Amino acid sequence: MQFPRRRSPEQQGRHTPNLWPVWLVAPVSLILVAVLAYGLYHGVDTFLTAENPSKKPVSGQDNVKTTVTALTLVGAVLAGLYAYRKQLLDEGASHRADATQLAERYTKAAEQLGHDQAAVRLAGVYAMARLADDWEEQRRVCVDVLCAYLRMPYETDTAAEGYMKGEREVRLTIIRTIRDHLQDPAASTTWCGYDLDFTGAVFDGGDFSGVQLIGGMVSFGGAIFSGGIVDFSNAAFSGSRVNFNHTAFSGSRVSFMRVDLSGSRVTFNRANLSAGTIDFYRATLSGGMLDFNSAAFTGSRVNFNRATLSGSRVNFNRATLSGGMLDFNSAAFTGSRVNFNRATLSGSRVTFSQARFSSGTVSFDGAILSSGTVDFRRAIFSGATVTLDRATLTGGTVGFDGATFSGGTIDFSSAEITGGTLTFVSAELSGGTVGFDGATFSGGTVDFNGAEITGGTLTFEWATLSAGVVDFSLATFSGGVIGFSGAEITGGKLIFELVTLSGGTVEFSGAVFSTGTIDFRDAALGGSTLNFDGVRIDAACTVVWGPLPTIDANQP
Template identity: 60%
Template sequence: MIIPFRRRPKQDGRHTPNLWPVWLVAPGALLLVGLVAYGLYHGAELLLASESTGQGKKPVPVQDVIKTTVTVLTLIGAALAALYAYRKQLLDEGASHRADATQLTERYSKAAEQLGHEQAAVRLAGVYAMARLADDWPEQRQVCVDVLCAYLRMPYETDINEPGFRHGEREVRFTIIRIIRSHLQDPSDATTWCGRDLDFTGATFDGGSFNGSTFSGGKVSFGGSTFSGGLANFRGSTFSDGQVEFSPVSFSGSRIDFSGATFSGGDVLFRGSIFSGGQVNFIGSTFFDGRVSFLDATLSGGEVSLRGLRVGVAASIDWGPLSPVPVTQP
């Protein structure tokens, strides 16, 4: 059954206005304009007549009343036309935003699908597509970053003789690390990922470079990660504000380089980490204010180098089992 005076149903996902039918609105609008014109005509006639009364003036001609009424109606019409144009602009902008959002969503779905492909070349394309989407979609940038970090958290077999080994996977992972690093170089850049949460919990790293990166604000977690083989490079990086967790992390058979890094503000935690069979360098690093903790860390068969380390008076460092060499004040 059709109800004649019911508004049009709103279309889901379109954000369209809930409008009355045209056949109902048009006669109503004409009737309203007629009443307004009638009221304006008599109002103008009374106003002009009152101004001429008692001053020895002639009665106001009908033409003057009509001119005044038409002028007022013209001004009202102009105002309504401007309002209609503004409303139309809002609708056009809304349609444009919806189209953009649809396109970005489609790009996200396609990139995510590529990341799950069997062929490494297709996964690489998905990595670049997701990174580009993060640059173009500030509202969902954190989501895109989360997807790339989640890829690094997926099981990763480094031994070619094991069943789970996938050819080309190392290059895909190194590409993700390089892309993240490139977005952490300049905090003032419009597409920077500085201040974003980076979750590498439980990931396996057999190399990769974060050198020169700025980890500022947000939360960066390497908790439960394993650094095995290769060189993980944090040379010259800056850790400021926020919180960076390397607790607990297993540094086994790999080289981790924090040489020349600056730890300023926030917390950098190595609590419960295991240093075994590898080398971790803090050569020439600087610890200003903030907190660094090696509490409950285990040093077994590995080497932690602290030569040239500089510690500011406001820095709070819990060395745990490490035996710090003499350090200098910055």
């Protein structure tokens, strides 16, 4: 195995002392000593004379003794300065020797990483990691070498040509080594903040659990996750950018369980997810961004079960979902936006079952659903918006069965429904708005069977129904508004069979019924207002009133 050789790092010492030259320091020192001696001699004479109470003349011998004592002290100081200067020079030489030794260690570790035997390569991994700890100036270079090793061609099939025995353990050891150095940003040997480049690497396992990616760029672009478990659980991606663009997931389980993605951007743009699982169970995404734009889902499962998304954005724009599953079950959305704009769903299952939406938006604007399922079953809406504006539904199911609406908006404005099913079976609407304004129905079914509407607004204003079914059978209306104002019914069926209307308003003003069927058979009227002002009902339209029992408006 040939490991790519790179030029040895420059031999940098810790610091070479910046000392003044001896030819300058020596004469300056002599002059200073002479001036000091002269000053001391005359200064001592003046001092001793002033301190002599008998005013006797001070002897020259006393002056000399005092001056010699002072000069001795000065000499001691100069000797100390000389010793300090010599120490600095010795340290500089020692540091340069250290740098030479570190460079030699780098060369040896690189040679070990390129050895044919796995045991020697393992030794090279540990040697390079220890060198990174010891050599702060070239730590980034050492980290880059370990990342470069993972980018080298790697055969995972034991029967294939090019398979190297023991290579998997070497690679897993590198990953563990990187993980261990990304645990504590405050550690003196931390690798946090460094860019990590795994572009095109092959992963069949690896433990990155608990890593602290604080700033910097981590690239898995074009990598292949072909098997095993790659574990990022309990990691923190704070302010960093992590790139999985063009990555292929063909069998691995990649775990981001309980990961904190606050303030970061993690991208899976144009990734190919054909098998395996990407798991964001109980992940926290606050103020960050998670992108799967133009990704292809053909068999993988991406799990956001019980995740918390606040003030963040998750994008699946232009993604192709022909298989697999996106699972947001029991997730909590506050001020976040999840976008499936212009996505194509032809077989996948996207589920928000029991999710809680207090604010934010889930958008399928311009999406095409030909098969598969989008499931909001038993979800709780207290303020968010789900929009399928200009979406096209030709098959599959969009379900809100058992969902609770106390606020927010479900918007199908201008949607084109030619097939498939929209279900609100047993849903509860006490506030907010569900709107199909301007939608076109040429097939499929919209089913409110058994729904309970006590408030809010349900509107089909200016919608066109040329085929298909809108079914309110067994629904209960005790408040709110159901509006078909300006709607045009040219075919299909509008069914209110066995409906109980005890309050609120059903508004048909200005609607046109030219063909098709409107069925109020066995509906119970009492307390609700049905407004047919300006309605046009042509002879070709079938209106089934049947027996219309009247109920007490106060009847429970």
